[in-house]
């Protein structure tokens with residue numbers, strides 16, 4: 203079964219480009235050009251150079267002795283937390299800004315929830331000297347003040363989305379409206395493997411650098427270029443898509459997708475889309491999403507802002523529905539405990555999103571001495587306030 207996108211933009215039943223007529227020309231321009239632009243030697247050279255000297259790649263693949271002893275396996279951490287701006291998101295914004303330049307665009311828009319993608323976008327816009335407008339829900343602006351300040355310091359304009367629940371999906375609607383009104387000079391940088399085709403595939407290609415490095419790093423350290431299992435958290439699914447990319451067709455590699463259960467799957471306060479979701483259309487693609495019987499989107503909940511999304515990317519919907527990937531859900535409390543365990547065991551404070559993946563080590567059965575790669579998608583600086591609240595409860 204093919205796990206990459208087909209020529210119509212689908213992954214099995216999922217994907218496609220369900221967009222307003224007014225966006226057709228923009229999406230068509232991207233679709234016609236993205237593969238060939240990315241393949242150009244000058245594009246590759248510029249991107250590789252920035253990934254190395256600006257982002258700090260390759261990120262290390264670190265063997266954790268203590269986790270390995272605890273779980274009786276060989277556990278490696280892929281250190282995306284060491285990237286510039288603190289997470290994997292910059293891999294995608296670097297790629298998309300270079301693409302935007304080659305498409306002749308000089309104005310960049312983006313949506314952001316917690317502000318991580320907004321910061322990664324504002325960063326590359328500053329680097330390239332392009333105008334940057336970030337749409338962000340009014341509620342999120344209040345909750346994520348440090349990231350709003352970062353974006354402003356980097357020269358971006360942060361525009362509050364004041365409709366609906368005033369969160370990520372409303373910010374996304376505002377960004378789409380902006381693109382419809384400014385089709386010629388503007389590129390929309392989407393932050394995960396979501397949205398209409400070709401975004402899910404394009405973002406996955408930019409994040410694929412994660413598994414490209416893993417192959418040679420594993421070869422060096424274990425003598426074999428693939429692991430037995432890969433663990434990655436899934437909000438929209440971009441860090442997971444990048445960590446899986448080189449191994450999609452290697453069925454010896456088990457792909458573990460960790461979703462946020464929030465207060466619990468049955469609590470009504472959750473973001474475990476693959477369990478609670480059903481087929482529907484969100485932000486331009488057909489995928490699994492949390493919705494009521496009459497198709498209204500259900501507000502998701504997770505303590506971690508990066509996993510607090512009512513859908514998952516169409517490739518993940520396909521991987522999970524077909525059985526290629528195994529979905530596991532992890533609650534807020536389990537993730538918090540895993541974050542503290544990793545901090546004390548290894549001296550690494552993970553992002554709360556990434557901590558969900560570590561909590562799943564307790565929930566998946568694997569063989570003794572299996573080689574496991576944990577994709578450590580980001581660092582925990584941004585979550586310090588949440589961690590301090592937990593400390594005060596211990």
Ligand SMILES: *Cc1c(COP(=O)(O)O)cnc(C)c1O
Pocket residue numbers: 289290291318319393394395435436437438439440441442508509553555556579580581
């Ligand atoms: C945004 C974010 C995520 C979730 O996004 P994906 O597209 O699912 O990767 C996970 N981890 C960190 C650190 C993030 O910033």
